[in-house]
Amino acid sequence: MTPVGDPPHGTATDPRITRTRKDVLGAALGLLTSQGWDAVTHANLASGTGYSKATIYKHWPTRTAVLRDALLQLDDIPHHRPTGDLRADLIGEMTAFRAGMRDYGLDRAMAVLAEQARSWDELAEVRDELVSGGDRVVRELLATRLSGTELSVGTKMLSGTLFYSALMYGQVPDDEVIATTVDILLRAIANDGAA
Amino acid sequence: MTPVGDPPHGTATDPRITRTRKDVLGAALGLLTSQGWDAVTHANLASGTGYSKATIYKHWPTRTAVLRDALLQLDDIPHHRPTGDLRADLIGEMTAFRAGMRDYGLDRAMAVLAEQARSWDELAEVRDELVSGGDRVVRELLATRLSGTELSVGTKMLSGTLFYSALMYGQVPDDEVIATTVDILLRAIANDGAA
Numbered sequence: 415m416t417p418v419g420d421p422p423h424g425t426a427t428d429p430r431i432t433r434t435r436k437d438v439l440g441a442a443l444g445l446l447t448s449q450g451w452d453a454v455t456h457a458n459l460a461s462g463t464g465y466s467k468a469t470i471y472k473h474w475p476t477r478t479a480v481l482r483d484a485l486l487q488l489d490d491i492p493h494h495r496p497t498g499d500l501r502a503d504l505i506g507e508m509t510a511f512r513a514g515m516r517d518y519g520l521d522r523a524m525a526v527l528a529e530q531a532r533s534w535d536e537l538a539e540v541r542d543e544l545v546s547g548g549d550r551v552v553r554e555l556l557a558t559r560l561s562g563t564e565l566s567v568g569t570k571m572l573s574g575t576l577f578y579s580a581l582m583y584g585q586v587p588d589d590e591v592i593a594t595t596v597d598i599l600l601r602a603i604a605n606d607g608a609a
Numbered sequence: 610m611t612p613v614g615d616p617p618h619g620t621a622t623d624p625r626i627t628r629t630r631k632d633v634l635g636a637a638l639g640l641l642t643s644q645g646w647d648a649v650t651h652a653n654l655a656s657g658t659g660y661s662k663a664t665i666y667k668h669w670p671t672r673t674a675v676l677r678d679a680l681l682q683l684d685d686i687p688h689h690r691p692t693g694d695l696r697a698d699l700i701g702e703m704t705a706f707r708a709g710m711r712d713y714g715l716d717r718a719m720a721v722l723a724e725q726a727r728s729w730d731e732l733a734e735v736r737d738e739l740v741s742g743g744d745r746v747v748r749e750l751l752a753t754r755l756s757g758t759e760l761s762v763g764t765k766m767l768s769g770t771l772f773y774s775a776l777m778y779g780q781v782p783d784d785e786v787i788a789t790t791v792d793i794l795l796r797a798i799a800n801d802g803a804a
Contacts, residue, residue: 450724452647522727525720528776529645532717538779545777567770567789574773575766581723582740582772583765584733594762602793605800 431473435483437463438470442484447519451526454481478536485527485540488520493551500555504572504596507551511576512587514548521580549573559603568599626668630678632658633665637679642714646721649676673731680722680735683715688746695750699767699791702746706771707782709743716775744768754798763794 441462445453454477460467474480491514494506514520524544531538553569560568575595576587587595636657640648649672655662669675686709689701709715719739726733748764755763770790771782782790 522724524777525724528779529717529720529724531779541777541779563785563789564793567786567793570773570778571766571770571790571793574769574771575762576769577773577777578765578769582719582736584723584726584736590758591762594758595766598759598762598766598794598797601797601800605796 434465434469435473438465438473438480439484439487442480443487443518443523446481446484446526447522451481451530454484456480478534481530482536482540485523485537485544488514488518488523488544489547491518491520491548496551496555500558501596501600503555504552504599505592507555508572508576508587508592508596509589511548511573512592515576515580516586521577521586524577525581556599568603571599572596629660629664630668633660633668633675634679634682637675638682638713638718641676641679641721642717646676646725649679651675673729676725677731677735680718680732680739683709683713683718683739684742686713686715686743691746691750695753696791696795698750699747699795700787702750703767703771703782703787703791704784706743706768707787710771710775711781716772716781719772720776763798766794767791 438459441459442454445458445462456467456470456474456477459465459470459480463470470480474483492510494503494510496503497506511520524541527537527541527544531541549569552572553565556565556568556572572595576592579591580586585591633654636654637649640653640657651662651665651669651672654660654665654675658665665675669678687705689698689705691698692701706715719736722732722736722739726736744764747767748760751760751763751767767790771787774786775781780786
């Protein structure tokens with residue numbers, strides 16, 4: 415997906431433009447996860463970053479444009495690099511997901527996005543891209559052992575347990591919760607004849 | 610938790626008052642799940658229900674009061690009544706959870722509540738009460754087979770998978786997804802020596 419907020423002049427690799435984009439989008443994500451959707455306005459971004467409103471409007475003519483690009487930054491949160499040990503890899507990837515929730519407010523940003531995506535098709539695309547990218551590593555790891563509905567459900571079981579814990583219980587999962595979640599799923603996989 | 614919006618006159622069992630409360634709180638929940646948090650105002654509730662703003666203010670002096678009581682209605686969504694067959698009971702309870710998402714926008718209401726609860730202590734209490742009540746039947750069912758962290762994680766795996774599917778994939782889970790989620794967890798439970 416190409417960002418809609420490409421600068422209208424210069425090139426995307428111009429270091430000043432790269433810097434402006436990074437500053438403003440970082441501030442936008444911070445506002446979104448700390449104060450909510452409505453706080454992400456050109457005026458708040460200008461006062462928070464020191465750039466003029468005119469500059470910010472040049473990069474992102476609408477609120478939707480800046481929100482979209484701010485959210486797409488979540489696609490860059492690092493994933494675990496698989497090593498070939500399934501248990502360690504699943505725990506590593508879930509630990510990376512936790513870091514995204516703790517350091518970038520990933521769970522809150524996704525919940526807000528899910529709400530807004532119901533009425534904004536463009537944001538539904540952003541949600542789908544982020545969720546599909548976010549779950550990609552887990553899905554690939556589990557695809558060595560599961561397929562079909564079980565693969566889809568197993569993927570959602572891992573991400574969903576941690577997301578639900580963080581969002582609805584207000585508890586970013588600790589190491590024990592992550593390991594227990596992975597181990598329960600692996601026990602089911604090891605027992606696949608007993609359903 | 611006692612509703613804060615108790616009527617300032619009459620009794621809670623006065624049928625006219627009961628009717629007013631039901632109408633307004635139903636409208637509030639509808640606005641919340643269809644148009645979001647900011648749409649739930651005394652003015653919108655008055656125009657949506659035909660009651661005067663003054664009447665609505667008499668019952669709920671603040672937006673927080675009406676939002677709180679509207680959300681607490683979700684506590685009344687029916688649960689499955691356990692029969693003693695663990696698999697059927699877990700599937701039954703997850704099917705009731707799905708009905709809550711489909712018929713009352715439970716997933717969206719909870720996501721909005723989770724966001725708002727971060728800055729409003731009173732709403733954090735509402736969230737905790739709803740989540741704890743919502744997961745109670747699942748937890749009791751699983752407590753016959755799991756304990757400690759496994760019980761807590763197993764509970765979140767079931768609810769979390771369905772919640773994550775509905776909210777982040779935009780797919781209210783179908784019967785196959787519900788049965789597969791339950792069966793994966795039951796396979797893990799049947800294999801509890803193999804972790």
